[in-house]
Each structure stands twice: as C-alpha cells, then as structure tokens.
Amino acid sequence: MTRSSWRTAVGVLLTGVMLFPVYWMVNVSLTPPGELRKSPPDLVPTNPTFDGYARVLDEQLPYFGTSLLVALGTVALTLALAAPAAYSLAKLRPRGRRPLTFVLLVAQMIPGIIMALGLYGIYVELGITNTVWGLVFADSTIAVPFAVLILTSFMSSVPDEVVQAARIDGAGAWRTFRSVVLPASRNGVVTAGLFAFLWAWSDFVFAATLDSGGSMQPLTLGIYRYIGNNNQEWNAIMATAVVASVPATALLVLAQRFVAAGITSGAVKD
Secondary structure (H helix, E strand, O other), X not given: OOHHHHHHHHHHHHHHHHHHXXXXXXXXXXXXXXXXXXXXXXXXXXXXXXXXHHHHHHHHHHHHHHHHHHHHHHHHHHHHHHHHHHHHHHHHOOOOHHHHHHHHHHHOOOOHHHHHHHHHHHHHHHOOOOOHHHHHHHHHHHHHHHHHHHXXXXXXXXXXXXXXXXXXXXXXXXXXXXXXXXXXXXHHHHHHHHHHHHHHHHOOHHHHHHOOOOOOOOHHHHHHOOEOOOOEOHHHHHXXXXXXXXXXXXXXXXXXXXXXXXXXXXXXXX
C-alpha cells in the first residue's frame, strides 16, 4: 500500500470517528423511546419514528426564534464593536496597542461561568435579566475579543499604500475604514461573524444564568426542558439537536472558503 493510500485510509478513519457522534444523534432521534434501552443498541433503527421531530415542530419553534434573534443580535453587536477596534489597532496604531492585544487574549481565557456570575449581579442591578438583549450583550463579551484579534490580523494585511492613497484623495479615517479597509477584509468579517453566531447559537451557560426565568428563552434551554431527575427524553432531545444543527451546518458549508481565508490571512504579517 502506497503512502498516499495510507494517508487516505487514516483520514477516512479519523473522519468516521469524529462524525460518529453526529450519526448516533440522528440514529437516536429516529429510535422509538421504548427501544432506547435495548442492549446492544441498534446501529440502524429497525422501527424508525418521527415523533421526536413532530415534538420539535410543536414545542421548540419559539426557542428557535429566540436563539436566532440572540445570535443575529450578537453578530451585529460584535461586528459593530470589533471592526472599528481592529481597524484602529491595525492601521491607526495607537499607543498601548500591544498590551491591549494581550488583554484581549487573556479575556478569552476567563471561564464563561465566572463571567456569567459577574454579569448576573450587574444585570440584577440594571433590571435586564431574562431579556434577549441581555443575552446578546453577554454573548458578545465572548465574541468581541476573538473578533478583534481575527480582524486585526486580517486588516494588517491590507497594504499601507492603499490606505495612504485613500488619505491623499481626501478620505478621512472613517471613510478609509468604511470604503477601503472593511471591503478588503470581507473574509475576516465573515469569519468573525460566523464564530459569533455559533457561540451565541450554542450558548447554555449565559442562558441558564441570565435568562432561565424569561418568557423568551433560547434553544439550549428548550432542550434542557426534556431532561429531568427521573426522565430523559432522548428521542426528543436528539431530534431537537439534529434540527438545531442544520443552521450551523448550512452556514459553515456556505462560508467555509471565507473562514479558511479569514483564519490564515495575515498570519505572516504583524
């Protein structure tokens, strides 16, 4: 067997191992509740049922709407804050930009539960617990530092000569950012926005801490309703998880070339 064949075989094997949980999620979502405790379990459901998906359409649609609203709001707020900040660090080069970059790195190392507990006290004082915009702000605290770092790296790869030419033509700092640097950083913007969407879409810690009693709860809390002390409705849980994976999967497929370019661009330039 040639080296290329070995690499292909290993790649297929590793891909199968990584995708097996996805297959098992689909398998359980189609398995009738009475057969879930069968030993050994069926690798393919012998009596598939769509009852779990019927429950998703009947019970989970409001949670889907809330998650979509929170995720889109997080993307908008993240890009509105991160893009100008990244432009300043990359092209305006203010004093203290290196310590600030270090602070952004440290901010990503803080566990989410610690941030959630800190925000809870602030939210109680402000009266914004159990609100969609409270979740948007909380999720943005995770997404903004990463987005600033990604966009700073990407905007640093935009030639300074292009920026100087825009200024010679009379464009100010804001016009240069809006008309020159931002369009040239499209791949980085898509990458930052995609990761912000995925973080907000899959968040549970902030949702459980800051919005567990609200009337508009995200999908992660909707799934959690199926889990009790004496009952775990795995058929409905996995059906909801499959449906919840569709938007994220679709976005990743559509934006994969932008993500690849956004992650690698600027890697060799400070």
